[in-house]
Amino acid sequence: MRRWQIVKCLGLICVIFVLFQFFLWFHFPSKGDRDLPTYDVKQMVKKVLTVWKDLEDTLFVIEPEILYKILEQENYSDNEGRCAVFCHITRKAVTFGVFGHRVAIPMVLSKFRRSGFAAVDAKEDNPDSHLKNPGSSPHQIITHIFLQDMEQPELTIHVVVFYPRSGFLWTSQIQMPTSDLSFGATAGAFDIFETRSITIDGLLISVPKSIRHFLHMKQNSHFLECNNDRAKMFYTQYPKDETEEAQRFQRKARQLLVKGKEVLDNLGVRFWLSSGTCLGWFRQCDIISYSKDVDFGIWIKDHKPEIIDAMERAGLPLKHVFGKVSDSYELSFKAGEVKLDIFFFYEEGDTMWNGGTDASSGEKLKYVFPKFDLCWTLLLDIRVRVPCPTQPYIEANYGKQWDIPVKSWDWKSNAFNVRPNGVWPKSEWKEVIQVY
Template sequence: MQNNSIRFAYATEDVKDENMRIPTWNSRSSKRTLHIIFSCLVFAAVCAVIRHFMLRKENLPGLVSTFTSKCLHRDITIFIIDPVVLRSLLVVNESTPRCVLCTAGNVISLGVMEADWDKRGSVLQDLNDHGIVLQVMTSPDPRLLTRLNVPIPTHYIIHQGGIFRPFIHLVVFYKRADNFLWHSALEPSKTTGLNLSFGRNAGAYDRFNLQGMTVDGMRLHFPHTVEQFLAQISESEFIECDYERAQKFLEHNPMVETNLTQRGTRVLLKAKKVLDSIGVTFSLSSGTCLGWYRQCDFIPHTKDIDIEVPIQEFSTSMIPAFLKAGFKFLSMVGKVSDSFKIAFKAFGVKIDVNFLYEETTYLWYGGTESRTGRKFKYILPKSKVCWTDFMGLRVRVPCPVLPYIIASFGPKWNTSITSWIWTESGSNVKKNGVWSKEDRASFMYN
């Protein structure tokens, strides 16, 4: 028996029955069997991964429901700010039910107001008892101008256990001076691997109310209106004045009281209200922008406030609006098509409105010497605008700011210069021809 077993297993060439075929691992049928087994294993693995991804999407509404309901039980209103979900909410068709929250993928951005979140104490313990983890991120409170290291909670990453877990990104909104809402930037190093659609930059928003509605079978809250909030997201980027740099500058260049430092904020606020009321976008310009960037204040020895307005936003209603608000009309020079500029005065402070023109590779605004009619062009790099807090006012500044500052004032912008000739001192000033006497007579008003 032993010899026969050995012959059967290993000495197949000695088998005399030609009709008998012993299968070997080298046969075609065995290879086909292995291929089928391998394909089944791959298919099972793919199904497992898909199932995990589907489950984590299904778990996201559950996590949102648990978190928002427990907060609401403590009188804390959580609201949706995720732009993907908000856009999906606007187009959802009630006749075709679907998971609106699932459009966020694996992470959804929610918001909470500072005043509500101050009541979070018992909620945190309740969430912890249910296995929900809150990873907090903090930053110094920017409302303290001395930049004391007083940390405030700004963002949270919230999740439950598990390998394929959904996440909530909670953003804390703070009320700032001038009645706007602010949130800090989220540090990328603390959110590695998360595809966040909100909060990469600090943001500033108009204050908004909240509206509630039933979505995915649960009661949720959203900014009112959703359309207005979505429109602000792309224009919300906020940059803080560098108070540490300002403090170092002021140590060597102490502030002195002048008419501008005493009344400049009132004049700028007055102009802001005028332009906001007629829907005109403006940003800080020239020396006023330098004062904000360098010392977070007006430059005492300058004599006026400078702002910029894109020329396409000029309207004939602008001058009457300034006059109605109590401004005194000073001058208007140039044409709307070339080097246009107007000036007003209030509380003894002059404010220049420089109109920006766009060329292929740069921006510029003009200046005119009234006595001679000489024209000047001030070249600026192309940029967008961002929000900032200047003297308690939410205003726009060129963004990024430093290229604008260097173009206007050169590499020594951080040095105080008390003598400034507007026709030649600027690094970006160029001669731009001369207005004829006829032109000066027809459109130069002082």
């Protein structure tokens, strides 16, 4: 028995040794191996472009690793006869893009399959189908294509299909993304962009016209679809207000949202839906008809002094200024009986907060939120940002019962995250409490 245990131990040691060797080989290749491409990406790209050349529209490279290398090689002359980009790509998947409204995607799949490629597609319900045909079955569209050549089965060409939506380009999330893929971990929203042709490593390829802008968009592209099922459940329990007064407010609120967005976009100031406007999007994919205002959030680091003048030039006169840029800053603008409130957010430890000021007493209040990022979404067919994840932001402000409407909301006492923050000295009231 003891001899058998020794044999088993020796066998286990041998297995561990072999696995350790594989680990060293994969993670610490020899000096000679480090200089060699893992896959023949150039050959694979050449084959894909050859198959694609007779199709209706351009296939363009969007793989970040390739685009960054192209930027590094801006002064590279192709006549030097060296492989400067594709021969240094070691990814198992290389990503291209195509505009889905310009090419028949099923025909693309068919052609690649006839050319000897293994081609797999990912489909998704058209996110706009419920708007065009309410109550009908959702129409499915192809959103991603995965191509493999039998000569290099370890290498995948990933084609992301961009679809136009409300003035931007949308890409879908892959249900089970892998770390090898540069796109698909989330849905994406991109500004509409053009492509251009360049010659790299002897291959004529297409890339986004502004590579730097595309890479910046990619880093900030996360898109959240409004939860229409949640909205339907909400309106089943609390029927939508269809009165003329409610519809009139929603029309004016949408106009104000468009105008405020235009001003801030032109200034390059990032904003997001905050307070009741964010709650309306999250809960019912709509503007809350009884809220009577539109609420934006802006990080104080993105503040620009030109905001007030730009809003007034756009026909939105200043209603009030509370606080100061260094503390509890808040702006409000008038659009008839509807107003646009802009709350500026400050970072403090692991939280974010915006301030409030009681104009009658000088009392300062602080509304505390967990830290958040920004994601794109659609509200009333307008592309805007929201905090993400959104639910912790909503619960911080409105509590766990955010799904129950509260029509008599008191901004000083009802908020779950409100905290006292001192009182403005009367000597500063002229500066920190300006009402017009």
